[in-house]
Amino acid sequence: MNLGTRKLFDRAFTALGFGSIAIMGMMLIIVLAPIVSKGVSAIVFRSTVEHRKMLYSEFHRGNRVSLEKEIAASDAARRPVYEMLSEFEAELGLMDEDKQQEYKAKLDQVRTAIKALLGPLPGESEPALTRFKYGQNRWEKAEEKLKELVYEKQWDYSNPDIAAKEYFVSRATAFEGTSLVRLFPYVEKNIDKMLLPEWTFYWGFITDSSVDSHIFGGIWPEIQGTFFLALGAMLFAFPLGVIAAIYFTEYAREGFITSLLRSANSTLAGVPSIVFGLFGLAFFINTLKVSESKSVLAGSLTLAIMILPTIIRAAEEAILSVPKTYREASLGLGSTKWNTIVTVILPAALPGILTGGVISLGRAAGETAPIIFTAAVSVGSAIGLADVFSSPTPALSWNIYNLASEHEAAAEIRHVQYGMVFALISIVLMLNLSAIVLRARISKKLKG
Amino acid sequence: MIMSGEELSSQGRSSAFVVSARQRKWQKISKTAGESTLLLIASFVAIIVFFIFFFVTRDAVPYFQIRGFKEFFTSTNWYPADDPPGFGALAIIYGSLMVTVGSALIAIPMGITAAICLSDVIPFSVRQYVKPVIEMLAAIPSVAFGFFALVILAPLLQNFGGTILMWTWWVIVSPFLLLAIIVASELLSAKVSDEKKRKRLHTFLSVVLGIIALGLLFFVGNKLQRIEILTGTNALNVSIILSFMALPTIVSVSEDALQAVGRDLREGSYALGATRAETIVKTILPAASSGILAAVILGIMRALGETMVVWMASGNSSHIPSPWFNYLESVRTLTATIAGDMGEADQVTGSARFHVLFAMGLLLLVISFICNFISERIIVRQRKVLSGQ
Amino acid sequence: MGLTAETIERSQNAGTAVRDIYLPPERKKISGGGVPHVSAKKFSIYYGEFEAVKKVNADILSKYVTAIIGPSGCGKSTFLRAINRMNDLIPNSHTTGALLFDGEDVYGKFTDEVLLRKKIGMVFQKPNPFPKSIFDNIAYGPRLHGIKDKKTLEGIVEKSLRKAALWDEVCDRLDKNALSLSGGQQQRLCVARTLAVEPEILLLDEPTSALDPKATAKIEDLIQELRGSYTIMIVTHNMQQASRVSDYTMFFYEGVLVEHAPTAQLFTNPKDSMTEDYITGRFS
Numbered sequence A: 001m002n003l004g005t006r007k008l009f010d011r012a013f014t015a016l017g018f019g020s021i022a023i024m025g026m027m028l029i030i031v032l033a034p035i036v037s038k039g040v041s042a043i044v045f046r047s048t049v050e051h052r053k054m055l056y057s058e059f060h061r062g063n064r065v066s067l068e069k070e071i072a073a074s075d076a077a078r079r080p081v082y083e084m085l086s087e088f089e090a091e092l093g094l095m096d097e098d099k100q101q102e103y104k105a106k107l108d109q110v111r112t113a114i115k116a117l118l119g120p121l122p123g124e125s126e127p128a129l130t131r132f133k134y135g136q137n138r139w140e141k142a143e144e145k146l147k148e149l150v151y152e153k154q155w156d157y158s159n160p161d162i163a164a165k166e167y168f169v170s171r172a173t174a175f176e177g178t179s180l181v182r183l184f185p186y187v188e189k190n191i192d193k194m195l196l197p198e199w200t201f202y203w204g205f206i207t208d209s210s211v212d213s214h215i216f217g218g219i220w221p222e223i224q225g226t227f228f229l230a231l232g233a234m235l236f237a238f239p240l241g242v243i244a245a246i247y248f249t250e251y252a253r254e255g256f257i258t259s260l261l262r263s264a265n266s267t268l269a270g271v272p273s274i275v276f277g278l279f280g281l282a283f284f285i286n287t288l289k290v291s292e293s294k295s296v297l298a299g300s301l302t303l304a305i306m307i308l309p310t311i312i313r314a315a316e317e318a319i320l321s322v323p324k325t326y327r328e329a330s331l332g333l334g335s336t337k338w339n340t341i342v343t344v345i346l347p348a349a350l351p352g353i354l355t356g357g358v359i360s361l362g363r364a365a366g367e368t369a370p371i372i373f374t375a376a377v378s379v380g381s382a383i384g385l386a387d388v389f390s391s392p393t394p395a396l397s398w399n400i401y402n403l404a405s406e407h408e409a410a411a412e413i414r415h416v417q418y419g420m421v422f423a424l425i426s427i428v429l430m431l432n433l434s435a436i437v438l439r440a441r442i443s444k445k446l447k448g
Numbered sequence B: 001m002i003m004s005g006e007e008l009s010s011q012g013r014s015s016a017f018v019v020s021a022r023q024r025k026w027q028k029i030s031k032t033a034g035e036s037t038l039l040l041i042a043s044f045v046a047i048i049v050f051f052i053f054f055f056v057t058r059d060a061v062p063y064f065q066i067r068g069f070k071e072f073f074t075s076t077n078w079y080p081a082d083d084p085p086g087f088g089a090l091a092i093i094y095g096s097l098m099v100t101v102g103s104a105l106i107a108i109p110m111g112i113t114a115a116i117c118l119s120d121v122i123p124f125s126v127r128q129y130v131k132p133v134i135e136m137l138a139a140i141p142s143v144a145f146g147f148f149a150l151v152i153l154a155p156l157l158q159n160f161g162g163t164i165l166m167w168t169w170w171v172i173v174s175p176f177l178l179l180a181i182i183v184a185s186e187l188l189s190a191k192v193s194d195e196k197k198r199k200r201l202h203t204f205l206s207v208v209l210g211i212i213a214l215g216l217l218f219f220v221g222n223k224l225q226r227i228e229i230l231t232g233t234n235a236l237n238v239s240i241i242l243s244f245m246a247l248p249t250i251v252s253v254s255e256d257a258l259q260a261v262g263r264d265l266r267e268g269s270y271a272l273g274a275t276r277a278e279t280i281v282k283t284i285l286p287a288a289s290s291g292i293l294a295a296v297i298l299g300i301m302r303a304l305g306e307t308m309v310v311w312m313a314s315g316n317s318s319h320i321p322s323p324w325f326n327y328l329e330s331v332r333t334l335t336a337t338i339a340g341d342m343g344e345a346d347q348v349t350g351s352a353r354f355h356v357l358f359a360m361g362l363l364l365l366v367i368s369f370i371c372n373f374i375s376e377r378i379i380v381r382q383r384k385v386l387s388g389q
Numbered sequence C: 001m002g003l004t005a006e007t008i009e010r011s012q013n014a015g016t017a018v019r020d021i022y023l024p025p026e027r028k029k030i031s032g033g034g035v036p037h038v039s040a041k042k043f044s045i046y047y048g049e050f051e052a053v054k055k056v057n058a059d060i061l062s063k064y065v066t067a068i069i070g071p072s073g074c075g076k077s078t079f080l081r082a083i084n085r086m087n088d089l090i091p092n093s094h095t096t097g098a099l100l101f102d103g104e105d106v107y108g109k110f111t112d113e114v115l116l117r118k119k120i121g122m123v124f125q126k127p128n129p130f131p132k133s134i135f136d137n138i139a140y141g142p143r144l145h146g147i148k149d150k151k152t153l154e155g156i157v158e159k160s161l162r163k164a165a166l167w168d169e170v171c172d173r174l175d176k177n178a179l180s181l182s183g184g185q186q187q188r189l190c191v192a193r194t195l196a197v198e199p200e201i202l203l204l205d206e207p208t209s210a211l212d213p214k215a216t217a218k219i220e221d222l223i224q225e226l227r228g229s230y231t232i233m234i235v236t237h238n239m240q241q242a243s244r245v246s247d248y249t250m251f252f253y254e255g256v257l258v259e260h261a262p263t264a265q266l267f268t269n270p271k272d273s274m275t276e277d278y279i280t281g282r283f284s
C-alpha cells in the first residue's frame, strides 16, 4: 500500500472512533430530549377550567370566588351544546323506527365524546370513578378529544397486502339535515370558551398524591417511596461497604481468604438484577420473614446487597489513593493503626468514598427489578416512616413500568409517565452530577 | 561523662514505651478481636454470594424434581398457566440469546472504537467532556431506557421502520464502501508498472467499482425500505437499547486495558514509522486484547441480565422467530419471564409454576458467574503479563 | 572497590561506644548530654531473606546530632526507620540482635510501638503534612495522646511552631490548609508537628532533599537550634550538610556500619580507606 492509502486508512479509523462517540452522545440526547421536554410539560402546561375544578374539590386548592366565576362563564358557553343535544333528542322522537336506530348509536358516540371533553352531562348522576367526574384537564388533551368528537376514525382495509390504514371522516356529515349538525362547528369554535385554558405551573405534580390511579394528581408517593428505598439501602450498604473496604486495603494479608473474598465481591457485582429480586423474595421475605410480604425494609435490604460491591470498590479505590506518606506521618507521631485510619485516612478518602456512595444511591433509586417482588406496589398512598417495616410502597421506577405497560388508560396519561421518568432521571443525574463535582474537588483539596 | 546502657537504666530514666505483660496481652487480644470483627464484616459479601446461590438453587430444585430437565431445555411450549401446563423454556432462552447477540453486534464495534478513540486519539482536554457523557449513559435507570424503547422507539419503528432501516444502511455502509473502492482500485492497479497506464486503470476501476457500489446501495436500500415492521416491540428495538446500556461498561473497561499497555509500546511503533491506525491495530490491540475481551464479556453480561427494557419492549411472545435471525419479531427473555410471571405464580407457592422461575434465575446466575469468572481470570492474567511477571 | 573482610570483622565485633569525643571549638559541649540514648548490638534488619543492615554495633549519644551517610541503597533509611519501628509497616521484615532505647529493648516482647513512636519522632524525605489546617496538623499528635483542652493545645501549637522557627511566618493563618505552605515551610511544619508530641529523639530522613538551598539552610539552622534539646539523627546525601550540622557521623556501606566517629574526625582523618574514598567523592 502506498502512503496515501495508509494515511486514508488512518483517517478513516479516527473517523470511526469519533463516529462511535458521536453516536453515543447523540443517543444520550435522543433519549433525554423528549423525556425532559415532555417531562417538564407534566408540570408546566395549559390547564383547563376542569383542572381547576378538580384541584378545588380534590385538593382544596384555588380561589373559590374566581373559580365560580370561571365555571359560570364556561357553563354559559357550554349551555348551547347541551341544548342542541336535547333538541336533537326531541327531533329523534319524531323520526321513524329505522332512522331512530341509526342515529341512536351515533348519538351515543357523540355523547361519549362530549363527556370525555367536558365532563358529565348536566342532570346525569354523579359518576363513581373520579376520572369521569371531570372533563379534560389539559388543553392539548382537550384538543385531541375535540378531534375525536368532530371526526370519526375509520380503517381502510382495501389493500390486503399492507396493514389497514386509518382515515378520518367528519361526524357532521352523518348528521346532515338534522339539528345536530350545528353542534360540531359550535364546539370547534367555542372550545376555548368552554374550557378556558391558561398556562399553569402545577407544582402539585411533585407534591400531590395521585387521584384515581394517576389520572389526576401528582407523584409524591412514588418520589417518597424511591427515597425511602434508596436511603434505606444506603443505610445498610454504606457502613458495611466502607468497613469492608478498610479491611481489604489496610488489614487483609494476601492469601486464599482475601482472594476468595475479592472474587465474591466481583461475582456479586455481576449478578443480574432480577436474580437479586428472586433472592430477596426467597431469603428476606420467605425465609427470614423480615415482613409479612413486600415491604420497604425487604426492598432496601435487597437493593443494599446489590449496591454493596460498587460501594466497596469505590471506597477501596479512594483509600488506596490516599498517599502512603500520610500513614507514615501519623504512625510516626505515635498514632495507633485504627486511629490513623479514622483521623487521617478516612477524612482524606472521604470525597472518593462519598462519590461512590452517591453514585450507588442513584443506582438504588433507579433500579426496578430487585424491588418488583420485594417492595413495590402499583397504587398506594405515601407511607409513613413507621410503616417502612411492614408496608410496601409505590416507587418511581416500578410505577413508570406499571403506568406505561399495565395501566388500563396508559395512553391517556403519557404526561404522567413522562413526568415520572423525568423526575427519576433528574434525581439520578443530579446525584451523579454531584458525584462529579465532588470528585473534581478531591484533587483540588489534595493539592491545597 | 560517658555512661553505658546499664548505668542509664539504673538511673531510672523513664522507659515509657515498655508496658507490663498483662497490658501487652490485652493489647494483643483487643487487636485480634478488632481484626476478626473487620474480617467478619468483610466476609459478609462472600456469605451473601453463597446465600444467593443457595436460596435460588433451593427454590429451583423442586421444579426439576417435579418436571425433570428435558422439557425445560428442549421444548418451546411455554404455557405455565394451562392445564396441563407446558414449561418449555427453549424459546425464552433463545430470546435471551438473540437480544444479547444483537446488542453485542452493535455494542462491541462501537465500544471498542470509542475506547480506542478515547485512549489514543482524543486530546485530554476533550476527553474530560466525553467521560461524563459515558457516565451519564451508564447512570440512566434501565426503566427509563425501557420507557424510551416502548413509548418512543417502538412507534417510530412501527410507523417508519423501512425508512429508518434504509437510512441506517446508507449512513453506515456508504463510508465503508467508499473506502473499499479506493483501496481496491489502488491495489488492483498497483501491478501495472507504467505510470500513465496505471493512472488510467486506476480511474477506470474507481468509476466501475463506484457504479457497482451505488447499485448495491440503492438495491439493498430499496429492499429495506419496503420492509413492513408489524410491531415496534421486537428484538431489534431491544437490541438497540441494550447495546447502549452495555456500551459504558465496554468503553470504560477496554479503555483501562488500552491505557495499561503503556507508552513505550506506542512510541516504539511510532518510531518505526507506523501510522496511528497501524500502531493501534498491530501493536496496542493485540497487547490489550485480553482486557478488551474481558470488557466485552462484562458488557454482554449487562445485556443478558437486563430486565426492564426487555420486559417493556421485547413484545414478550415466547416463540422462536422465523427465520431464526428475524430481529423484527417479538421475543421473550428469561429476565422478562421471571419479572412478568412471578406476579401470578406468587400465590401458588410450591407449584412448578413458581419454581420454574427460580430455575430460570439459577440459569442466569450460573451463566453470569461463569462469565464473571472468566473475565476476572483474563484481567488478572493480563495484569501479570503487562507487569512482566 | 568493596568491603574488605577486615572492615566487616571490625564493624561487626566492635564495641558500641564512641569513646573519644572530639568537638571542634565552634561546637559547644552539651551538659547532661552524651549518654548512649540508642544502642545497637549486633543489630540486623532483614527484608525477607535479604539482610539490609548487617550486625551494627553503635551508641547514639543523647542531645547530640548524628549524621548517617553512605551511598544509595546502603541501608541508611532502613536503619533509621528501625529505630522507631516504622519498618513494621513493611510485610515480612524482621530484625535480629538488639536495639536498646534508654536501655530497654525496642523489639522486646513488651514494647508498645505506639508509645515508642511518641518518644521517637520522625520527619520524612518529602514534606507530608495532612490535608488539614496548620493548627490541626500540629495539634494532631497532642490530641491523639489525650489533650482536648483548647487553651493547652494553642499553647503547644505556638511553642512547637516557635521551636521549628515557623511561628512568625504562619501565626496569622493557622487555620489555612497546610498544603498551601511552601515546601520548606511544610518541612518545618512537619518538624513542629513532631516536636508537639515532645519526643526525645528526632529522626530526619533526608529532610532537605526535596528543598531548595534557602529552605535547606533554614532547616539546618533549625537543627542547630534543636541540638542540645533532642537527640537528633539525620540521614543525608550531602557531605557538606553532614559536616555542618552533625557532631557524629555514621558511614554505612552495603548495610555495614563502616565507621562511626566524631564528624570532625571522620571527615578529616577517616580510619577506614572506604570512608576516605567515599567522602572524597571517589565513588558514590
Ligand SMILES: Nc1ncnc2c1ncn2[C@@H]1O[C@H](COP(=O)(O)OP(=O)(O)OP(=O)(O)O)[C@@H](O)[C@H]1O
Pocket: C047, C050, C052, C070, C071, C072, C073, C074, C075, C076, C077, C078, C079, C090
Ligand atoms: N520494602 C522493601 N522491601 C525489600 N527491600 C527493601 C525495601 N526497602 C528497602 N529495601 C532494600 O534495602 C536496602 C536498603 O534500602 P534503604 O532504603 O535503607 O537505602 P538508603 O540507604 O536509604 O538509600 P537512599 O539513599 O537511596 O535512600 C536496599 O537494597 C533496598 O533495595
Ligand SMILES: [Mg+2]
Pocket: C076, C077, C078, C205
Ligand atoms: Mg533512604
